[in-house]
Amino acid sequence: MGNQYFRCKGMEPIEYTLLGLAIVLFGAWCFVMSFHLLAICYGKWKLHKHPTMPPEKGLPGVSILKPLTGVDPHLYSNLETFFKMEYPKYELLFCVGEEGDPAIMVAQSLIEKYPNVDSQLLIGGKIVGINPKINNMMLAYEAAKYDLILISDSGLRMSQDGLLDMVLHIERDNVGLVHQMPYVCDRKGFAGVLEKVYFGTQHAKMYLYANALGINCTTGMSCIMRKEILEDSGGLKVFGQYLAEDFFLAQATLQKGWQILLASQVAQQNPGTYSVTQFQNRIIRWTKLRAAMLPQFIFLEPLSECLTIGLLGSWSVVELFDWSPLGFFLVHTLLWFLQDYILLLVVNNGPITFTKFDFLIGWIFRELTSITLMIRAHASPTIEWRSRRFKLQWGGLVTELKPKTPEVSPGVYHHRKTFSV
Numbered sequence: 001m002g003n004q005y006f007r008c009k010g011m012e013p014i015e016y017t018l019l020g021l022a023i024v025l026f027g028a029w030c031f032v033m034s035f036h037l038l039a040i041c042y043g044k045w046k047l048h049k050h051p052t053m054p055p056e057k058g059l060p061g062v063s064i065l066k067p068l069t070g071v072d073p074h075l076y077s078n079l080e081t082f083f084k085m086e087y088p089k090y091e092l093l094f095c096v097g098e099e100g101d102p103a104i105m106v107a108q109s110l111i112e113k114y115p116n117v118d119s120q121l122l123i124g125g126k127i128v129g130i131n132p133k134i135n136n137m138m139l140a141y142e143a144a145k146y147d148l149i150l151i152s153d154s155g156l157r158m159s160q161d162g163l164l165d166m167v168l169h170i171e172r173d174n175v176g177l178v179h180q181m182p183y184v185c186d187r188k189g190f191a192g193v194l195e196k197v198y199f200g201t202q203h204a205k206m207y208l209y210a211n212a213l214g215i216n217c218t219t220g221m222s223c224i225m226r227k228e229i230l231e232d233s234g235g236l237k238v239f240g241q242y243l244a245e246d247f248f249l250a251q252a253t254l255q256k257g258w259q260i261l262l263a264s265q266v267a268q269q270n271p272g273t274y275s276v277t278q279f280q281n282r283i284i285r286w287t288k289l290r291a292a293m294l295p296q297f298i299f300l301e302p303l304s305e306c307l308t309i310g311l312l313g314s315w316s317v318v319e320l321f322d323w324s325p326l327g328f329f330l331v332h333t334l335l336w337f338l339q340d341y342i343l344l345l346v347v348n349n350g351p352i353t354f355t356k357f358d359f360l361i362g363w364i365f366r367e368l369t370s371i372t373l374m375i376r377a378h379a380s381p382t383i384e385w386r387s388r389r390f391k392l393q394w395g396g397l398v399t400e401l402k403p404k405t406p407e408v409s410p411g412v413y414h415h416r417k418t419f420s421v
Contacts, residue, residue: 022319029313029332032304036339039208040346046208047181048349049264051165053086059167061089062224063144067136068096068103068154072272076106078157083114087163092119093140097132099123103154129240130390130398141236150224155271157185158222162265166224169261176258177250179223180267181207186353190362191276193354197362198279199269200344200352202370206304211262218260220246222267229253242396243383244289266347280373285385287377292392298378305370306336337363 064082068075082092094107104123111119126138137151148170150163162180169178182203184195210217223246230236233252239245250260290297302308310332314325340363344352352359381392382401389401 018319022316025312026316026320028303029309029316032309033335035205035209035304036336036343038212039205040339040343042212043204043208043343043346046211046262047264047266047347049165050161051168051264053164054168059088059164060148060171061091061146062087062148062150062163062167063140063146064090064092064150064152064163065137065140065144066092066094066152066154067133067140068094068107069101069132069136071102071106072155074270074272075103075154076110078155078270079106079110081157081159082152083110083117083119084160085158085163086160087167089146090118090163091145092117093143094119094121095125095136095140096121096123097125097136126237128237129242130400131240131243131245132385132388134236134240134245138237138240141230144227147227148224149227149230151220151222153221155269156222157268157270159265159268162263165265166263169263170224170226172261174257174259175261176229176253176256177218177223177225177260178263179218179220179246179250179260180263180265181211181347182219182221182269183266183347185268185270187270187274190358191274191279193358193362194276194366195269195274195279196348196352196354197340197344197359197366198283200347201340201363202304202366204343204347205340208262216247216250216254216260218246218250219267220249221269223249225249225253226258229256229258232256241398243385243390243392243398244293244396247289247293248396280369281384283373284377285383287374288381288383288392289396291378292381292394293396295394302371302374306333306367308371310336 066079066082079094094103094111096104096107101123104121107121111117111121120140120143122139122143124139125135127135128138129135141149148167150166152158166178166180169175183199184192186192187195207217207219229252230249233239233256239248239252242248253260287301290301303312310329313332314329317323317328318325337360341356341359344359383390383392383398390398391401392398
């Protein structure tokens with residue numbers, strides 16, 4: 001076939017259909033390839049800017065909610081970075097679901113080490129929905145005394161000016177929520193390389209592209225929001241019915257006419273335990289959640305992968321231009337690889353700590369396994385999260401299956417320890 005398609009005379013209906021499909025697929029390939037360019041440019045312009053403390057304008061206070069469950073080797077050092085932030089007025093509210101959790105000792109030791117930092121430890125929770133994280137944070141939310149609420153996961157580090165960066169973004173006109181793009185700290189082993197490759201390439205590409213176009217893709221591991229938006233929506237408890245509470249928090253912000261902005265500094269994920277299996281299970285869980293909230297992702301997400309769109313593009317150029325499919329696919333893969341490497345350097349804000357060969361192996365492994373992880377995700381609507389099992393429903397609602405961990409009774413307030421400035 002090939003160029004004969006451009007001779008309209010004598011074409012059969014099936015040939016018209018194939019021609020139309022080839023045009024659509026080649027257009028899709030061009031569109032997907034533009035993601036890299038926009039993400040690289042937007043990331044270079046947006047990320048890793050260090051804010052300057054305003055000389056005159058007073059900064060608002062911030063209540064930081066830190067839900068804790070268990071202890072890993074990096075928990076102490078991760079939490080300590082929040083005591084060292086250069087910001088004039090904030091409080092740290094550590095939330096622990098149950099008495100006896102070893103995270104209590106870690107939080108208490110830091111509270112005692114930094115008596116000049118306004119901090120509290122709240123043990124217990126309220127069952128307001130299916131989401132354990134929301135249930136855990138309810139007492140802290142009710143105790144928060146400032147109008148800006150920062151929700152920050154336990155496995156994150158924060159730079160000294162990270163909070164200032166987020167506040168200066170949310171203090172702009174009509175901004176209701178500011179979030180940090182997920183990234184990872186330097187860690188040893190292949191699992192550390194794999195996570196850095198994923199969060200610095202495929203995830204960063206889609207995240208930056210979406211934010212450049214104003215598409216809601218908020219990740220709730222580190223986001224600051226106005227309490228009035230939460231209260232207008234019925235309070236934090238309303239979002240306890242969803243596992244992906246971050247998506248619905250962002251939707252509520254947009255529906256009430258507020259803007260969402262991406263912070264300049266990234267969320268520095270630094271959990272002390274990690275492995276290839278843990279990473280893959282996390283990707284599967286996120287894929288399930290996206291598909292439940294936005295079912296169109298089941299069909300569209302594979303098109304954002306190098307192998308899938310490369311194969312489709314290779315077929316289209318054979319039909320349209322009679323080009324070599326193998327040659328096109330090899331050029332496509334090389335171009336994709338080089339753009340991924342450039343994007344990783346942008347997101348990393350400089351050279352990576354592992355070798356280019358490590359990057360190549362990690363990149364190939366992620367690309368070859370991405371589609372299989374999607375298939376595994378769509379094969380079952382069940383999610384396992386923190387030793388509990390949930391069944392997803394369309395729209396993001398969930399039901400719990402065979403709970404393994406006993407919940408705290410509604411309204412129970414076990415313990416509260418406060419150290420104030």
